[in-house]
Amino acid sequence: MESSKSNNEEHDKTKQANLQPTLYSYNVLRVATKDFHPHNKLGQGGFGVVYKGILSDGTTVAVKHLTKSQQGVDDFLNEVIVITGVRHKNLVKLKGCCVHGTQRFLVFEYMENSNLAEALWDQQGQQTLLLDWPKRLNICVGVARGLAYLHEDSHPRIIHRDIKATNILLDKNMNAKIADFGLARLFPDDQSHISTQIAGTIGYLAPEYATLGQLTPKADVYSFGILLLEIVSGRKNIDSTLAPNQIYLIKWALFLYESNMLTNLVEETLDIINSENEVRRVINVALLCVQIEPTIRPLMSHVLAMLQGEMDIDVNIIERNLHGTNPNFQSTLDDQNHLPLRENMSINDGNILLMNQVPTSNAEIELTDLQPR
Ligand SMILES: Nc1ncnc2c1ncn2[C@@H]1O[C@H](COP(=O)(O)OP(=O)(O)OP(=O)(O)O)[C@@H](O)[C@H]1O
Ligand SMILES: [Mg+2]
Numbered sequence: 001m002e003s004s005k006s007n008n009e010e011h012d013k014t015k016q017a018n019l020q021p022t023l024y025s026y027n028v029l030r031v032a033t034k035d036f037h038p039h040n041k042l043g044q045g046g047f048g049v050v051y052k053g054i055l056s057d058g059t060t061v062a063v064k065h066l067t068k069s070q071q072g073v074d075d076f077l078n079e080v081i082v083i084t085g086v087r088h089k090n091l092v093k094l095k096g097c098c099v100h101g102t103q104r105f106l107v108f109e110y111m112e113n114s115n116l117a118e119a120l121w122d123q124q125g126q127q128t129l130l131l132d133w134p135k136r137l138n139i140c141v142g143v144a145r146g147l148a149y150l151h152e153d154s155h156p157r158i159i160h161r162d163i164k165a166t167n168i169l170l171d172k173n174m175n176a177k178i179a180d181f182g183l184a185r186l187f188p189d190d191q192s193h194i195s196t197q198i199a200g201t202i203g204y205l206a207p208e209y210a211t212l213g214q215l216t217p218k219a220d221v222y223s224f225g226i227l228l229l230e231i232v233s234g235r236k237n238i239d240s241t242l243a244p245n246q247i248y249l250i251k252w253a254l255f256l257y258e259s260n261m262l263t264n265l266v267e268e269t270l271d272i273i274n275s276e277n278e279v280r281r282v283i284n285v286a287l288l289c290v291q292i293e294p295t296i297r298p299l300m301s302h303v304l305a306m307l308q309g310e311m312d313i314d315v316n317i318i319e320r321n322l323h324g325t326n327p328n329f330q331s332t333l334d335d336q337n338h339l340p341l342r343e344n345m346s347i348n349d350g351n352i353l354l355m356n357q358v359p360t361s362n363a364e365i366e367l368t369d370l371q372p373r
Pocket of ligand 2: 045166167179180
């Protein structure tokens with residue numbers, strides 16, 4: 001009895017130790033990334049530049065140089081500890097960080113198959129990796145599981161704020177892992193991130209967040225709904241090369257729903273002959289997630305259950321709104337598509353800046369056990 005108790009204690013200690021971030025020296029990261037060589041650059045987003053690196057023990061990592069971070073060292077390290085502690089099989093693991101003068105770096109586990117946007121479309125809009133229906137459904141369920149964890153089970157609870165195809169990374173088995181959760185904690189004064197230069201970010205934004213700055217987990221649910229439509233259709237949420245009634249994926253999906261032609265949404269090359277029910281289920285869930293009224297959108301745990309066929313989908317909600325009992329429905333869609341600027345938005349170099357992002361609460365966590373390497 002006594003020995004099993006101490007085993008458990010040992011196990012807890014090990015688990016705890018694994019949740020501590022590693023503090024990497026600048027030199028270790030410099031060597032790992034070959035002096036941040038452009039060949040090792042994986043890409044660039046709103047928070048900074050990401051490099052591939054190989055540590056001396058052979059582990060491959062992704063190193064994110066936070067170009068705009070202005071946070072003090074203690075606050076930065078405290079937030080890194082918080083984010084490192086949020087672990088789930090559908091979340092990209094934060095391994096540690098590096099502070100070098102005013103520069104800040106985050107070190108993540110490396111994802112072999114890049115991100116979902118690249119898997120669905122390469123730069124010419126062509127699909128690069130084979131994503132058959134079972135793989136797509138697995139990705140939908142994986143992202144739902146990760147988001148349900150962030151919203152409902154993690155400590156602290158986290159609203160992602162930036163769910164989109166480039167923030168869904170794929171491991172070597174094409175399992176989905178959500179990247180960049182909790183990063184808003186490292187940019188408490190940030191006024192611009194939601195904009196970023198990445199075309200399409202705006203198309204994922206829930207209307208109440210885009211126009212009123214109201215941030216709740218339901219904003220992520222909306223973005224997730226858009227993502228589901230992209231996964232099924234294999235097209236981007238806004239595509240101005242298409243016919244006018246197809247430019248906005250959400251409008252096109254609603255039109256097809258109303259016309260009883262839902263499966264026309266599915267990417268042409270995708271074989272869904274034996275999976276039509278699953279495909280309908282995913283599209284219906286997506287249309288629940290993108291409801292204009294946030295309170296009508298389901299919780300992520302319910303989304304997960306519906307995707308897995310463990311919970312009924314109330315299509316009455318979709319139909320009620322299609323048939324105009326919500327007079328704001330179409331006009332809000334139009335508003336979002338035309339992207340009106342509200343008081344606290346401004347345009348800077350073609351990017352929309354949000355001026356009043358809601359800060360996340362700061363967890364009270366001691367800075368302990370950071371191991372310099
Ligand atoms: N852990 C990782 N493993 C492999 N590739 C990664 C990893 N993290 C990021 N990347 C790649 O680095 C590139 C840049 O990522 P980054 O997060 O900076 O940009 P983004 O996701 O397009 O925009 P945002 O800043 O809004 O998240 C992306 O192509 C992404 O796939
Ligand atoms: Mg990202």
